[in-house]
Amino acid sequence: MSDLQLSDIRKSYGSLDVIKGVDLDIKSGEFVVFVGPSGCGKSTLLRMIAGLEEITSGDLTIDGARMNDVDPSKRGIAMVFQSYALYPHMTVRENMGFALRFAGVAKAEIERRVGEAAKILELDPLLDRKPKQLSGGQRQRVAIGRAIVRHPKIFLFDEPLSNLDAELRVHMRIEIARLHKTLATTIVYVTHDQVEAMTLADKIVVMRGGAVEQVGSPLELYDDPANLFVAGFIGSPKMNFLKGVLEADGSGRTIARIPDFGDVTIPVAVEAGAAGAPVTIGIRPEHFNETGPAALDLTIDMLEHLGGETFAYARQGQGDLVVIETKNGRGLKSGERIAARFDPACALVFDANGQRLR
Numbered sequence: 001m002s003d004l005q006l007s008d009i010r011k012s013y014g015s016l017d018v019i020k021g022v023d024l025d026i027k028s029g030e031f032v033v034f035v036g037p038s039g040c041g042k043s044t045l046l047r048m049i050a051g052l053e054e055i056t057s058g059d060l061t062i063d064g065a066r067m068n069d070v071d072p073s074k075r076g077i078a079m080v081f082q083s084y085a086l087y088p089h090m091t092v093r094e095n096m097g098f099a100l101r102f103a104g105v106a107k108a109e110i111e112r113r114v115g116e117a118a119k120i121l122e123l124d125p126l127l128d129r130k131p132k133q134l135s136g137g138q139r140q141r142v143a144i145g146r147a148i149v150r151h152p153k154i155f156l157f158d159e160p161l162s163n164l165d166a167e168l169r170v171h172m173r174i175e176i177a178r179l180h181k182t183l184a185t186t187i188v189y190v191t192h193d194q195v196e197a198m199t200l201a202d203k204i205v206v207m208r209g210g211a212v213e214q215v216g217s218p219l220e221l222y223d224d225p226a227n228l229f230v231a232g233f234i235g236s237p238k239m240n241f242l243k244g245v246l247e248a249d250g251s252g253r254t255i256a257r258i259p260d261f262g263d264v265t266i267p268v269a270v271e272a273g274a275a276g277a278p279v280t281i282g283i284r285p286e287h288f289n290e291t292g293p294a295a296l297d298l299t300i301d302m303l304e305h306l307g308g309e310t311f312a313y314a315r316q317g318q319g320d321l322v323v324i325e326t327k328n329g330r331g332l333k334s335g336e337r338i339a340a341r342f343d344p345a346c347a348l349v350f351d352a353n354g355q356r357l358r
């Protein structure tokens with residue numbers, strides 16, 4: 001368990017700025033997940049924490065001690081990568097104990113720690129197998145076991161489950177959640193998977209272009225995104241964005257008119273903005289229902305029936321597609337005209353710069 005602090009952390013490769021000043025406060029025992037588009041700097045940031053990448057400027061501290069120039073092996077950190085990179089000629093037991101043997105830890109202690117990790121990860125029956133005799137999920141557990149035996153203060157995971165099939169991913173996701181509960185260690189975890197981020201994280205860090213866009217609990221980011229980028233990034237299917245214009249309704253309240261959808265107007269709970277100001281209205285797919293006070297007049301273009309729920313892709317005329325999520329979609333037909341009803345109180349409003357208006 002350890003606190004981890006990043007203060008104005010930057011990374012440049014020559015004139016290319018890849019990490020542009022990241023401040024982050026990670027509390028002891030917290031499970032923090034980094035998300036963001038490919039190339040936004042997630043792995044680079046993780047590698048700088050691990051000491052595998054030099055920090056160009058800023059301060060990295062663990063439990064108050066500056067770590068920028070401390071050797072990776074002395075930071076109390078263990079990292080698990082997407083590729084497990086197990087030694088093919090060694091057994092599971094030898095793979096898991098390798099780093100300890102290398103560090104000169106006594107044989108009995110290695111045995112003890114490997115046994116302890118094997119128990120946590122249910123690898124006992126597999127200790128004498130070679131990696132090629134294991135499934136993908138079992139190999140991934142060995143890679144995690146190799147990190148556990150080192151008794152790190154902080155675990156770093158870089159997309160550890162992305163090579164696994166869907167079922168194994170779910171299984172391993174639950175294993176990792178359990179591991180965090182058992183070990184109570186600080187974890188920093190990178191993923192592209194929405195469900196992993198939402199379910200595992202105490203705190204999600206949304207990155208874009210080498211900077212942090214927003215930090216918060218999964219539901220804070222989902223319900224209360226600070227800007228258009230976070231609103232669009234968190235949630236699957238994505239939030240719908242409709243172009244609107246702010247107006248005064250005559251009785252001092254602000255409404256938004258949505259020209260692309262038949263000039264429908266909805267009340268918006270924002271500080272009276274300049275009339276005529278362009279805004280974006282965000283509505284999540286699941287916020288459409290059959291009873292809301294506002295409605296979009298749409299024609300269904302395509303349907304995806306997932307069994308328990310249906311995603312309807314609908315539009316007005318040749319306009320943008322709107323995604324509607326419903327539990328009662330089995331009777332819908334493509335080509336059918338529907339009133340997609342919603343409660344305007346659920347709609348989020350963003351200004352022309354993508355910042356949230358409240």
Ligand SMILES: Nc1ncnc2c1ncn2[C@@H]1O[C@H](COP(=O)(O)OP(=O)(O)OP(=O)(O)O)[C@@H](O)[C@H]1O
Binds near residue numbers: 013016039
């Ligand atoms: N050694 C390097 N030299 C120059 N640029 C690099 C180097 N390593 C990474 N970059 C650049 O830094 C940026 C961040 O890369 P990084 O691997 O951290 O992204 P990421 O968020 O992990 O992406 P992904 O989701 O695809 O794994 C990218 O634009 C990448 O091209």
Ligand SMILES: [Mg+2]
Binds near residue numbers: 042043044
């Ligand atoms: Mg990466």
